[in-house]
Amino acid sequence: MSDIALLFRFRPRLLSTLRGYSRASLRDDTLAGLTVGIVALPLAMAFAIASGVSPQSGIFTAIIAGFIVSALGGTRVCIGGPTGAYIVILFGIVSKYGFTNLMLCTFMAGVLLVLMGMLRLGQVIKYFPMPLVIGFTNGIAVMIFFTQLKDFFGLQVAMPSGFFPTMATLRTHIQDFQPVTLALAGASLALILAWPKKLNKYLPSPFVALLTATVVAALFSLPVETIGSKFGGIPQGLPDFQPLHFDPASFSELLAPAFTIALLGAIESLLCAVAADQMIGDKHDSNQELIAQGIANMVVPFFGGIPATGAIARTGTNIQNGGRSPVAGIVHALLLLGVVLVAAPLAQYIPLAVLAAILIAVSLRMGDWNWREFSTYPWRDLVVMAVTFVLTVVFDLTIAVEIGLLLAAVFFIQRMAGASVIARLRPEHARLFERHSISGKTLPAGVAAFRVEGALFFGAADRLDALLAEADDAQIIILQLHRMVLLDATGLMAIGALNDKLAEEGRTLILCGAGGEAARRLTRAQPHMHMRDDNVQPDLVAAILRAEAVQAVQAEQPKAPLMAV
Template structure:
């Protein structure tokens, strides 16, 4: 395994840091902190944990990932993508085991970084990511309807059908006053001008206005104070982890789901940041930093964290240049806890529900016209992943979605692989490899393999053996072979043995550097004989003449 270089992006940026950059980072960090404050509380409450857990996570994870991460401008913290997963764990195993899951997921993320799996995002096709992101968005929206409508429900169930059934039976008990506040807040967030949003974020404005309205007019709405008793003022307390051996094995699957989603979200966030700034992130360093953050936050009652795309975009759009802006955002939130925590008790749950519904609407890609531009197979992957995420859970959706994408990819790769008989009328492309101007002697047949020779396409090779039984020499041209796997090597070896048993000769020519290296490592070159491995078609045809003239099988 290659050595992982632990080199946070912060170390690189501090070498040329100046006062002008500091001013930009300070303003961007404070703005991101204002955006993160309502989101952190809303994400925590929606996940079934106290609101301070979200703020503590934003402070600790935001600080550590900016300090140790591989991206200059990514901002981390609790995100909407985790809500459904966290809520399901809390309902099934309790908050104590959620903390264990978060720690275990952190360990997995660190291992991913150490094993150099930072390019894991490449293995997840965009239809799959769009499918489960839209599914998560729908589930977030459904879970917030209780507080949005002010329904008299103690807690929402975790299953899709159970949620829908409960809402269907209780929707007639909605509170008009709660609905008025939440609907007004949602409209304000969605219609807030983009020109103002950079300096004064819509969610923060909605939070302040709704809180002032409820407080000044003493409206009888559920608030953070009435449900949670407010937010404790002061630094988060350090707690130990209570490992429960009885449930430890049960927690592996949800912990892996958190780690997998955390890796995807954080790397997607870093890619978005690179596209906006022109920088290039260190994917493995980013995974290690995310892992360390998720290993630390459980000791302070936090929840899973990952890169937050909306906060990262806000950071960049407001002038954030280095990881210092992410550190400032974390320190700003810490300052809010130390100074203004008692004021959080007056925040109505209705406005937090409105903020989360706005997040759900914005995080999904709802333009169905794009589906018409996708190949039908990709559209099917998107639809199935979306449906499985909503109806079952993210783990099942990703597993089946990946399996479908892999099967469709194999089918496409196999379909693109062809074995064509070379004929004199074929157009000249490359002088060394073209059949044009060359003579194929009697008793010889030449083929060109194009595409990938792998486990899904070896039937093309098997068909060669009996296609021209009169041919004593068969040439396979490999210069357009883009990939060769073990199954393909075995198919070539089997073809060589089959032809040799019939007194016929197989000649390979034009293999590229990588393919030739595989032929040698697999000892196929030795098995066939060096004379039967030729650099191009010209020399292969010359050797074929020699074999046919001599009337023997060369080895």
Template sequence: MLTALPGLRPTLLDTLRHYNRQLFRQDLMAGLTVGIVALPLAMAFAIASGVPPQAGIFTAVIAGFIASVLGGTRLCVTGPTGAFIVIIYGIVLKYGVANLIICTFMAGVMLVIMGLLRLGQVIKFFPMPLITGFTNGIAVLIFLTQLKDFFGLPIDKMPAGFFAVMDLLRITLPQFDPLTLAISMASLLLILFWPKRLGKTLPGPFVALILATLTVALFELPLATIGSKFGGIPQGLPGFHGLSFDPEHLSDLLAPAFTIALLGAIESLLCAVVADSLTGDKHDANQELIAQGVANMVVPFFGGIPATGAIARTATNISNGGQTPVSGIVHAVLLLLVILVAAPLAAYIPLAALAAILISVAIKMGDWDIRKAAQFPRQDTAVLAITFALTVIFDLTIAVEIGLLIAAVFFIKRMAASTSVQQLKPEHAVLYERHSIAGKHVPAGCVAYRVEGALFFGAADTVEQIAQEAPEARVIILQLHRLVLLDTSGLLALSALNQRLAQQNRTLVICGAGTEVTAMIRSAHLAEEMGPRNIQPDLTTALQRAEEVLISGVVWG
């Protein structure tokens, strides 16, 4: 069944071929540890997103299980993540929880389509400064939205929008609750300074959650808890709920759904790349997108929220000895057992502890080393700074769109600047005999040029000047062996140059083009336009063709 769809080949199938008891023991211990890490995070992410805590646990159970079974990675762990908090919260405020569920399903469909269309390499189109920029921006927004519960501020619900949040915090911050701040600060310090050697078996966030819960319960402290805010977590399996589509407002949900899908794809593939770097594996990006899509299509029917690959939980899985996708399945089963057995105890968990956990996530998920930005090229630093500012002030969609546009413009400028046309002269050093001008005779009336770099829409005008540079030359040779890219604009520029020279009874000869460039020249019928003998394999034959034209006067042939 798992191999029925074209291109669907889950990694789990390959790992189960040689599965044994030793591998299961390693997966079991890693999965249990990841489950302990995921429990407080799943609840905290859900609450911060504006939905009940059980929505986060249900998502971690269902999405974690499906992605492990169908995924294209060996050790990635899927669940709700901090990157989605701001997006989900905004959707809930604007459209409501019911439409968030629709958006999640639509995003899942988009992810499956992306996988089936082999768009798994989409991560390559997002430069790292852009990813760092919006990740840092999301971290700042998570930090700001958690100050309400961290300080115990008298705020019912945080507004959407950076300036609205800052204005509300300015007004209410003096009204903080000292007892809440004491619990949240103690929890945060414990998480940040928890020994790494202990963190492998007993994660800091879990310890902070347990200690804070025991403190509040034993001393009956008057703090906001999951029980006082949400009435606790229901005990039992999540119920199945159908989706209610509203055709009139479906188009309004396309943009937020695409934002979820885009971020889900980026986060999942980044997580897979990180896992590969830690293990030496090679993930199947398209298979991973399909798995993430299916997971996000299923969780809405059980009240879940968007899910994606979680880098921190994946790293925990790897560092604790996980070997196969079974460890991800174990993590999901453990969370399911928590719902079935220990759900009533969650009512005593203080929101201050969950806020501390999320603030620690925000601190760790950002890259705050300013020295790195100083080492970047200025253009990349500008992309990072602009994307960061737009994410914080507006939203992720605008930030990614404008950030990509600016990055593309800078890239085009750099590519255009690297493209050059140089006249070949006998004194040039010998690099490759076939393509070097050294030792070769350039007949009178002929000029040879080398085109280097990319001849594309941003640099096509570089060949236009050639006709004016050597007005006395009857034959102009363009050597293309160092041409790394040719697009339609470049082809049109070559065609225009050939036509201009032909009108002046002059000849253009192209030589040294690589296999791909030659194929493009022939498929565009430029070879027919120029004449087949004016397309030569190397400089030697091109010079011979030039002598032939100069002697015979036949410019086409």
């Protein structure tokens, strides 16, 4: 029962941070939350529009998911909500399956995230090498950049999903750009990129650009497309409850996009948590964070929201402005709720061009283009990064991550196999450990000893085959395992096959030095490997004594055919 309780532990970080919570902490968290809310407002609308849905979907997501992630999550400072990483994926899902099925995919992804957290899979981020993460992050940044050029240039055309169709559409219609829209978008982008960092803490550049562009467009009646002209504005008030429509026939078809949403949500939320830990010197609960992210994504579809995850930029803003508990995230959600309840009608005047400029700025800052640092990477990591980047841009994130992980795994196996060595012990070898070193010891005639260094696994198990040829003059072979760091089932079977082969030839295999988990596996597998108990020794000294005893037995039977003992 205790194991089950541990497996399904549910401990929101908010509960522990509220112990000893002070007025000073409340003041700092409130100020940080208000600042994050100001940053989140334009981003939430921009992310939603770029994903092919209405701007209120992004705001409702930021409110609901932001509150749930902060209230139930496993971190102190992470902010949840819609993010730029989802744009390309969601736009493709909406284009192919429609908004109703996007809601269903979001709910299914939430269920998957909750299951991942309950099954203690929160450490999954450790199995994603950073070159792979950089590759798909840069790929997503490139796709965001190109998908925003339509509104940045004011093109009156429906944008398709996919890199090549997008590029073809842009190439065909780029000459139809609107000069006023381009000027407004260009000025907004310049303002965002040039805004002083000192002022950014108090007046975030996206909000300043949004406010300035809206006032200018309204004051001078600029002929630009706005949220009001395209979406009819943002409804004032709380979102209506919208039941999901589940179609069993389409379940299998929607499982793949739901898995993509869950995978990206898990990766980005855990990356966000790790980054936050480094900024404030904390340690998050990754499984609790996944559960909270899952619950948030299960709830938002019922109110017209889109997928949410940990937002690294907003989390950084929270930390920089003094936020140190989940209360800041809750305040940010409440501020956005207040905006919807009070100032929603004003959103109709916001130009789409400024939202495109905000997202282009996000894409430029989202990618990692440190070429000097990349030049120091091993070539295998560069290949993983490049392949993941290209596949993310040309195909989609799921294929990119699958192929990238497979490629990284193959390269890792090659490196592990290359680092695994089976070397013959000779008297000139330097002393490493008294009991295991060949130094100071004499091998009896007809005895050869080999040391396994590294991993004896499926990628290196064939190295044992070379022993038969190299030690064809030895009647007894000692295999020293004290420097073996990994032994898998293939390695066990390879040792068993070597023992059987030597036995057929009337020769003997003696193992020694195995420790830890390898020793326990050898003990359990001995009957299946046909190894005698006394042919498994603790160290080289004992193995040599065993070899001498075997030779003594063989010497007493000179007329009988040689047989393994």
